[in-house]
Each structure stands twice: as structure tokens, then as C-alpha cells.
Amino acid sequence: MSIPNLILAYALAMLAGLAGLGIYSEYRRRRFEPRPSEDRIFRCQRCGYVYTDDPDVDRSRCSQCGLTNDAIEF
Ligand SMILES: [Zn+2]
Numbered sequence: 001m002s003i004p005n006l007i008l009a010y011a012l013a014m015l016a017g018l019a020g021l022g023i024y025s026e027y028r029r030r031r032f033e034p035r036p037s038e039d040r041i042f043r044c045q046r047c048g049y050v051y052t053d054d055p056d057v058d059r060s061r062c063s064q065c066g067l068t069n070d071a072i073e074f
Pocket of ligand 1 (some may be wrong): 006044045046047048049062063064065067
């Protein structure tokens with residue numbers, strides 16, 4: 001095998017690896033996407049900061065000022 005062929009083979013192997021990685025990450029992204037945002041949304045009554053927290057909590061502490069707020073219901 002000559003040197004240019006080796007370099008070509010190496011470049012092709014790199015490309016194949018990158019393509020495989022891209023397909024894999026796309027597959028992972030799609031698997032996790034069908035759950036948009038089930039998190040609850042909170043709006044701080046003191047500083048107005050909007051943030052999210054786990055869906056199973058009723059009250060969450062504002063990360064900006066520390067005030068505990070109720071979730072916004074839609
Ligand atoms: Zn706040």
C-alpha cells in the first residue's frame with residue numbers, strides 16, 4: 001500500500017466515523033425529543049425571573065433571589 005492510499009484510507013475511515021457519530025447523536029436526539037417540556041414553569045413574584053423545575057414539585061425556589069414560588073398553571 002502506498003502512502004497516498006494510506007492517507008486516503010485514513011481520511012475515509014475518519015469520515016465514516018464522523019458520519020456514524022452524527023447518525024448516532026441524531027438517533028439519540030429523536031429518542032429523547034418526544035417529551036418537549038413537561039417541567040413546570042415558575043415565575044418569581046419578587047424579581048420576575050422565569051424558570052422551570054421538575055413536574056412533581058408544587059413549589060420551587062427562585063435561583064436568583066431565593067423566594068419560593070408557586071407553579072404557573074395553564
Ligand atoms: Zn426571584
